[in-house]
Amino acid sequence: MTMKTCSYCGKEYSDEFSICGVDQHPLVAANGLVRPRHHAMKKPVKIAIIVLVLFLELVWLAWPRLYMHGIVLDEPYRNAERKAALYANHNEKTPETKAAYDAEIKLLDNHMAKRELGYLVVMLAIDTVGFYCFWRYASIKTIT
Numbered sequence: 001m002t003m004k005t006c007s008y009c010g011k012e013y014s015d016e017f018s019i020c021g022v023d024q025h026p027l028v029a030a031n032g033l034v035r036p037r038h039h040a041m042k043k044p045v046k047i048a049i050i051v052l053v054l055f056l057e058l059v060w061l062a063w064p065r066l067y068m069h070g071i072v073l074d075e076p077y078r079n080a081e082r083k084a085a086l087y088a089n090h091n092e093k094t095p096e097t098k099a100a101y102d103a104e105i106k107l108l109d110n111h112m113a114k115r116e117l118g119y120l121v122v123m124l125a126i127d128t129v130g131f132y133c134f135w136r137y138a139s140i141k142t143i144t
């Protein structure tokens, strides 16, 4: 007589049963080996991982902003114009040089915002697919 074991709790049943009486999980054919059971990742763990990934992505996105001084000098967009305005304002502070520099900073800000929005759209698209696959994969109860 062949035996079956519960795919969830491992309880043994004779062949005529197909559902575990304890937890209602399907029974699988026992092959006589002792098999460790791996439970699916718990829901709060999955949510915690997704939240962590989202948080890291936002930090990565906001990173250049945290070094605003670095962007002013390093960002290639209108770099020469911005530096010229910065040094002009530094050497001779007049309302005109300040206005010119502020205008450059505003252009830089708009440029960064557009780029961040682009990154955000791409990132959310990847996240949607990634999290969906992760959620499904992490839900599979594997028996090795």
Ligand SMILES: [Zn+2]
Residues within 6 Å of the ligand: 006, 007, 008, 009, 010, 011, 020, 021, 022, 023, 024, 025
């Ligand atoms: Zn069971």
